[in-house]
Amino acid sequence: MNILELQHLKKYFATQKAVDDISMVIPKGNIFGLLGPNGAGKTTLIRMITGIFYPDSGSITLKGKAFDPENDARLIGYMPEERGLYKKMKIGEQALYLAQLKGLKKAEAIVKIRDWFKRLEMESWWNKKVEDLSKGMGQKLQFVITVLHEPDLIILDEPFSGLDPVNANLIKDEIYRLAQNGTSIIFSTHRMEQVEEICNNIVLVNKGKKILDGSVAEVKQGFKENLFSIQIENIPDQITANIFDVVEKKEQQIIVKIREGYKPNDVLSHFINNGSSIIAFNEILPSLNDIFIRLVEGTPTARQFEKTTL
Numbered sequence: 001m002n003i004l005e006l007q008h009l010k011k012y013f014a015t016q017k018a019v020d021d022i023s024m025v026i027p028k029g030n031i032f033g034l035l036g037p038n039g040a041g042k043t044t045l046i047r048m049i050t051g052i053f054y055p056d057s058g059s060i061t062l063k064g065k066a067f068d069p070e071n072d073a074r075l076i077g078y079m080p081e082e083r084g085l086y087k088k089m090k091i092g093e094q095a096l097y098l099a100q101l102k103g104l105k106k107a108e109a110i111v112k113i114r115d116w117f118k119r120l121e122m123e124s125w126w127n128k129k130v131e132d133l134s135k136g137m138g139q140k141l142q143f144v145i146t147v148l149h150e151p152d153l154i155i156l157d158e159p160f161s162g163l164d165p166v167n168a169n170l171i172k173d174e175i176y177r178l179a180q181n182g183t184s185i186i187f188s189t190h191r192m193e194q195v196e197e198i199c200n201n202i203v204l205v206n207k208g209k210k211i212l213d214g215s216v217a218e219v220k221q222g223f224k225e226n227l228f229s230i231q232i233e234n235i236p237d238q239i240t241a242n243i244f245d246v247v248e249k250k251e252q253q254i255i256v257k258i259r260e261g262y263k264p265n266d267v268l269s270h271f272i273n274n275g276s277s278i279i280a281f282n283e284i285l286p287s288l289n290d291i292f293i294r295l296v297e298g299t300p301t302a303r304q305f306e307k308t309t310l
Contacts, residue, residue, distance in 0.1 A: 031200050087130045139161060
């Protein structure tokens, strides 16, 4: 089942095409990465999904029905990059107030808040004021407020900003748990290593258009360049072969690029037949950060991949 479907969404501001004919599908229980450089259209897209902006054309379907911002807002939890907390309020009171705005009864909200505060090691915070929180502590509070009413779709914009590694792992574990329980999560960030680690699928937008859509594994496979790392005992001084080109050579490791028409087994056979003892042999896949840069800069590899995926 798909929790969210976007069909040909467009949003213009004067002559600027902020979102230009974007379609995508988010399955139930999926952690979905929304990527793009500054000004790519990510924020406008999120604001249409949350009902803050209305699209100029196109459609949004939430849980199989046409999205109605007035009635469906409670099905969505949105944690924006810009913080929206009341600085003078006590943390417990603020969480309770916002939970009730989302439709929770007071007694139910208190139970859920205390449970989440325990999960994220915030039990002693109830009577602290928001203005006394560090940026990382504020992030944890914002996350709790976002997920407290158990929405079907959660949108997290740079959720790990300001968090130390221990607290980032706490939030990460909860994101995994929510997804396993069927919650769909849109994860927007500039940190490619986080996307690579957390997300099942990604969409990359640039200049208002979708330029890449697929699973993380599919995307990495689509951009691979036949590069392999080989660890060998006693690497020979001279390595020549018509099967591959040597890209880099270290003390016990070489990186080769296999030429068209040949396979990894051909490379292994070459070294074995020449008396080399192979310790390890691994394919080198590009990082999402490398792919992101290639696509945004419009390299030939990126343009060729676009034609096969869009």
